[in-house]
Structure formats: C-alpha cells, structure tokens
Amino acid sequence: MRKEIRESAVKTLNNFKQSFPILIGVLLLMSLLITAIPKEYYAKVFTGNSIVDLFAGAVSGSIAAGNPLNSYIIGGELLKQGISLIAVTAFILTWTTVGIIQLPAEAVMLGRKFAVTRNIVSFVIAMIIASLTVFTLGML
Numbered sequence: 001m002r003k004e005i006r007e008s009a010v011k012t013l014n015n016f017k018q019s020f021p022i023l024i025g026v027l028l029l030m031s032l033l034i035t036a037i038p039k040e041y042y043a044k045v046f047t048g049n050s051i052v053d054l055f056a057g058a059v060s061g062s063i064a065a066g067n068p069l070n071s072y073i074i075g076g077e078l079l080k081q082g083i084s085l086i087a088v089t090a091f092i093l094t095w096t097t098v099g100i101i102q103l104p105a106e107a108v109m110l111g112r113k114f115a116v117t118r119n120i121v122s123f124v125i126a127m128i129i130a131s132l133t134v135f136t137l138g139m140l
Contacts, residue, residue, distance in 0.1 A: 057087035061094030093126035
C-alpha cells in the first residue's frame with residue numbers, strides 16, 4: 001500500500017514538473033493581455049445590435065479570461081459606458097468559463113480533445129444563457 005502511494009506521489013510530482021512551465025507561461029500571458037487591452041477598447045467593439053453584441057461579448061470574454069471578481073467590476077464599467085446587457089452578460093459568462101489563453105495548459109493537463117470540447121460547449125452555452133437571461137429580464 002505504501003509503495004503504491006509513493007509511486008502515485010512521484011508520478012504526480014513529475015506531472016507537476018512538466019506542467020509548471022506551461023502554467024507560468026499562461027499566467028504571464030494572461031497578465032500581459034489584461035494589462036495591454038484597455039477597458040475603452042471594449043466599448044468600440046460593441047455595435048448596439050443584440051446578435052452582434054452577444055457574439056462580440058462572448059468572443060471578448062473568451063479571449064480576456066479572468067476571475068469572477070474582476071468580471072463584475074469590468075461588467076459594471078461596460079454597462080456604464082452604454083454597452084448592452086446581453087453583451088456584458090455574455091462577456092462575464094465566457095470570461096469565467098471559456099479560456100482561450102489557458103487552453104494550452106488545459107490541453108496538457110486534461111487532454112487536447114477534452115479541453116477544446118469543453119471550451120466550445122462552454123462558449124455556446126454561455127451565449128444561450130446570456131440570451132435567456134436578458135430575455136427573462138425583458139430587456140432584449
């Protein structure tokens with residue numbers, strides 16, 4: 001029993017050693033993108049058309065992935081700039097569930113097929129949920 005635990009621990013450590021450089025790279029790339037893209041840029045991307053804004057919000061959130069706390073702050077600022085609720089909702093949902101930037105690390109850890117499938121499904125579901133949320137609120 002102890003031998004199996006030791007072997008598992010060694011395998012886990014080796015996997016972590018292989019994944020560590022990729023994780024550091026992903027974190028650095030996320031930091032760079034979040035810093036490089038000004039919040040004002042997002043206001044230029046959205047047109048006022050619900051369908052275009054839904055897609056633009058979902059794509060922007062997928063690229064600029066981050067944690068939920070930041071998404072609410074950015075979402076509030078986007079709403080203040082007159083961006084539609086559907087775009088902001090799609091942005092927040094994909095910001096936290098889809099990760100184009102993290103995809104390489106996720107592919108290494110969980111497998112490429114799983115990572116790509118999860119991101120595609122999350123992207124589509126985020127757009128559906130954003131649409132239903134705004135429709136339910138009667139603001140579409």
